Amino acid sequence: MLKLENISFEVENEKEILKDVNFTIEKGKFIAITGPNGGGKSTLARIISGVVKPTRGKIIFNGEDITDLSITERAQKGISFGFQQPVRFKGITVNDIINIAAGENITALEASHYLSEVGLCAKDYINRELSDKLSGGEIKRIEIATIIARNSSLSIFDEPEAGIDLWSFNHLIEVFRKMHKNKDASIIIISHQERILDVADEIIAMVDGTIIIRGAKESVLPELLHCESPENCMNCHDILEAKII
Numbered sequence: 001m002l003k004l005e006n007i008s009f010e011v012e013n014e015k016e017i018l019k020d021v022n023f024t025i026e027k028g029k030f031i032a033i034t035g036p037n038g039g040g041k042s043t044l045a046r047i048i049s050g051v052v053k054p055t056r057g058k059i060i061f062n063g064e065d066i067t068d069l070s071i072t073e074r075a076q077k078g079i080s081f082g083f084q085q086p087v088r089f090k091g092i093t094v095n096d097i098i099n100i101a102a103g104e105n106i107t108a109l110e111a112s113h114y115l116s117e118v119g120l121c122a123k124d125y126i127n128r129e130l131s132d133k134l135s136g137g138e139i140k141r142i143e144i145a146t147i148i149a150r151n152s153s154l155s156i157f158d159e160p161e162a163g164i165d166l167w168s169f170n171h172l173i174e175v176f177r178k179m180h181k182n183k184d185a186s187i188i189i190i191s192h193q194e195r196i197l198d199v200a201d202e203i204i205a206m207v208d209g210t211i212i213i214r215g216a217k218e219s220v221l222p223e224l225l226h227c228e229s230p231e232n233c234m235n236c237h238d239i240l241e242a243k244i245i
């Protein structure tokens, strides 16, 4: 479904944020990307969704080279992206954005269903404006509801847990489990949360712009959890060097 070929990203001062990243995700798979702060995870998610263009490399989606397509064109092809810090749109209501995401006029009851999926009481939110009066956790949950409504073939979430309270977090895990039951769609989640990593089929760990380990959750998660020096993951890089893919 999705293939990244030698994806690299450099900024003006010649800092290489991503270094020849390669991976493939099959249809129906749930991949979690984790790793220390600044490792390049969000940059990679933004490159897949089309927010930024890679300096080198190719992105193939369902057999088509989408490297030069815009974020809108990629969305039309079935790629949805939930930002780490969602954008607010003044003048647009929650009901509007869910309708836009669903791609058709849906009833208020149907829109409410998507809000309850993310633990929001529809009557309190459906007519609210997407302004800065919504808290960080509320806007994040509304964005997740729009991604569910879009029903895309590839959904990408960047730290969906950020700013979300414990009760809603438990609910969110169930939302991801449910999304994963759709074997025609794939999910990429960037997360630092063990419980989210535990829902994934596979885990990718990124350090310093490079994938240092990728594998089935059952083998990678215990390895990451028993890392003795997570605060200094370059040591992990050395330990795991033999496994670089």
Ligand SMILES: Nc1ncnc2c1ncn2[C@@H]1O[C@H](COP(=O)(O)OP(=O)(O)OP(=O)(O)O)[C@@H](O)[C@H]1O
Binding pocket: 011, 017, 035, 036, 037, 038, 039, 040, 041, 042, 043, 044
């Ligand atoms: N456009 C840019 N210009 C300069 N530096 C950038 C740019 N985009 C990203 N960076 C830097 O690249 C590195 C990787 O950033 P990125 O946000 O991808 O990391 P991350 O793994 O998602 O981190 P976190 O876990 O903290 O969210 C960081 O050091 C960041 O400051």
